[in-house]
Amino acid sequence: MELRIRNVSKSYANGVHALKDVSLTIPAGMYGLLGPNGAGKSTLMRTLATLQQPDAGSIHLGDIDVLREQEAVRQTLGYLPQEFGVYPKARAEDLLDYFAILKGITNRAERCQVVEALLRQTNLWEVRRQKLGGFSGGMRQRFGVAVALLGKPQLLIVDEPTAGLDPAERVRFLNLLSELGENSVVILSTHIVEDVAELCTRMAIINQGRILLEAEPLQAVQELQGRIWRRLVAKSELPQVEQQHHVISTKLLSGCTLVHVYSPEDPGAGFEPVTADLEDVYFSTMAGHFGQAVAPAAQAARV
Numbered sequence: 001m002e003l004r005i006r007n008v009s010k011s012y013a014n015g016v017h018a019l020k021d022v023s024l025t026i027p028a029g030m031y032g033l034l035g036p037n038g039a040g041k042s043t044l045m046r047t048l049a050t051l052q053q054p055d056a057g058s059i060h061l062g063d064i065d066v067l068r069e070q071e072a073v074r075q076t077l078g079y080l081p082q083e084f085g086v087y088p089k090a091r092a093e094d095l096l097d098y099f100a101i102l103k104g105i106t107n108r109a110e111r112c113q114v115v116e117a118l119l120r121q122t123n124l125w126e127v128r129r130q131k132l133g134g135f136s137g138g139m140r141q142r143f144g145v146a147v148a149l150l151g152k153p154q155l156l157i158v159d160e161p162t163a164g165l166d167p168a169e170r171v172r173f174l175n176l177l178s179e180l181g182e183n184s185v186v187i188l189s190t191h192i193v194e195d196v197a198e199l200c201t202r203m204a205i206i207n208q209g210r211i212l213l214e215a216e217p218l219q220a221v222q223e224l225q226g227r228i229w230r231r232l233v234a235k236s237e238l239p240q241v242e243q244q245h246h247v248i249s250t251k252l253l254s255g256c257t258l259v260h261v262y263s264p265e266d267p268g269a270g271f272e273p274v275t276a277d278l279e280d281v282y283f284s285t286m287a288g289h290f291g292q293a294v295a296p297a298a299q300a301a302r303v
Contacts, residue, residue, distance in 0.1 A: 001062050001154050002027045003048070003185050008057030010043055010209075018043040019054065020209040026185055030177070032196030032203035032217070033189040034282060040209040041189040042082065045159045048187070049079045061155055061185070078148035078156040078184075082163065086140065088133025092124055095132065096146055103150040118146040122176060138169025145176060156186045162195055174198055197278040205285045213281075213291040220281045224290060227264050228280045229271035232256045244269070248283040262289040 003026040010019040018040045035041050046052050048059065050070040059066035066073050087095060096115050105111045119125045122142040127135075135143065141161055148156060158177065162170045178199055180186050188199060196203050197217060204214040213220065228248075233241055238257055241247060245261040252258075260274065261267060262284050274280075284290035 001185060003155065003187075004058075004060045005044075005048075006058045008044070008047065008054045008059065010047065010052070010054045018209050019047070022057070022206075022209070022211055024204055024211065024214060026187065027202065028183065028185050029202070030180075030186050030188060030200045032200035033187060033206060034191070034193065034196050034203055035206040036191055036286075039191075039207045041191075041206060042159055043209075044206070045079075045081075045157050045187070045189050048155070049077060049157055050074060073155070075151070076154040078150070078153035080141070080144045080148045080156075080158040080161060082160040084144055086132040086135075086143070089131055091129050091131055092135070092143055093119065093128035096143070096150075099147050100150055105150070114150070118149055121149070121179075122146045123172065136169065138165050138173055141165065141169075141173055142176060145173075145180075149180070154184050156180060156184050157189070158187070159189045160191070161188070162190065162192060193279045193282050205282060205291075207286060213285045217278050217281070221276055221278055224276040224281055224284060226273065227262055227290075228274050228276045228284075229261050229263055229267055230274045231259050231261075231269070231271045233259055241269075245271075246287065246289050248280065248287050248289065262287065 005022060005024045005026070008019055008022045011017045022044065033041050033044070047054050048066065050066065050073050053067065061073060061076070064072050093115060096118065097111060100111045100114055105114055116125070119128050122145055124139065124142055124146065127139065132140065132143065161177070162173055165173060174195065177186070177188065188195060190196065200217060202215070203217050205212045232253065233256060235257055238250065238259070241259055245267055246263060247259055248262050249260045250257050260280060260283070261271065281290065
């Protein structure tokens, strides 16, 4: 099972070109879609979830034409949007049972088994009789996953799932997601680089509606080794450094600014080499300095 997206474009009435000729091949397993807010991630996720139609292009999930066979897609789709509502006065067990009925699981004995299994899988069994209004953000997200997993979907879409979670809940949630990519296509749409680094075997970086890079995270990091340099500078020096070098990121450190620059050769000026990571891949790609090096592999993956 794989998801094939070909030349998908989408514009809105206000003139925003949300997707521009997007093509991706997404195999079974965890796949990261990485980009800043407003990059087009949610538009693509809503399109894959049959919530809106693109202006052009085609999408196939295995033998299913996603754009023409929407009901067939919905039968095998699990979708956890960035924001979703719950009935705060409903108990977790009761609401999940209700959603199971809507999913077509009408046999009561079978439904009880499914509901219990999902609540245990998402580590919510002990709080199954609590009202959802008292759930923490992480618990609500895990309940959303339980709903999305009803019917054993072959395509699971999670949109910005860890935004707003505290560190402990984020770890619990990522551990849960890591278990789900064995038999399904799981798309993790996020702006958080660490989520993709920890979970995904393939990824794409999107910005302004265009795919800038598609690669295996480890391969992309390897391609970047030897091209990232760093230096600690005073805040007043930063404008000059930005004029003289390809600065990809900055962060405050002990009252100074730690600068990362992209350069195939030693930039001198006191810069030292640094071991590249996926964050450097992301910022280098967004700045337009990286992406072409792995483009042949990415293009081959789309064929």
